[in-house]
Amino acid sequence: MVHCAVYGCYNSSTNTAGGCENAQKVRFFAVPTVIRWQCSKTQEMSTKRRAEWFRRINRGDINKEATHYKVCSAHFVSGKPCYLMDDTNPDWAPSLNLGHNIKAASNERSAKQQQRGLWNDGSP
Secondary structure, eight states: OOOBTTTTTBBTTOOBBGTTTTSOOEEEEEEEOOOOOOHHHHHEEEEEEHHHHOOOOOOOOTTOOSOEEEEGGSSSSSSSOOOOTOOGGGGGGOOOSOOOOOOOHHHHHHHHHHHHHHTTOOOO
């Protein structure tokens, strides 16, 4: 049975989202590994992403060298993580219902970029 690594999240592979029978099954995503067999940019981004996932999970009892930790879909805006190179996307690392008060930096950054995009459309 798979359990979510986020503190205070009780989702497991036998639960449905929110405990509702009509809801979709919760999906689980492995904490990203460091990609070493591609270019240096990919290795740098995957290292940074893995560190950010652990920072947001924020649990002292986790072995950061282990590869078996999973995070459920309840912690992502779209329900799943985004592409590795899209580091401004809020789903680059878990950002919802994290069980603590650490702010997700990429959410703020994404909002600022969206706001700038509105000004570029010719709006006052």
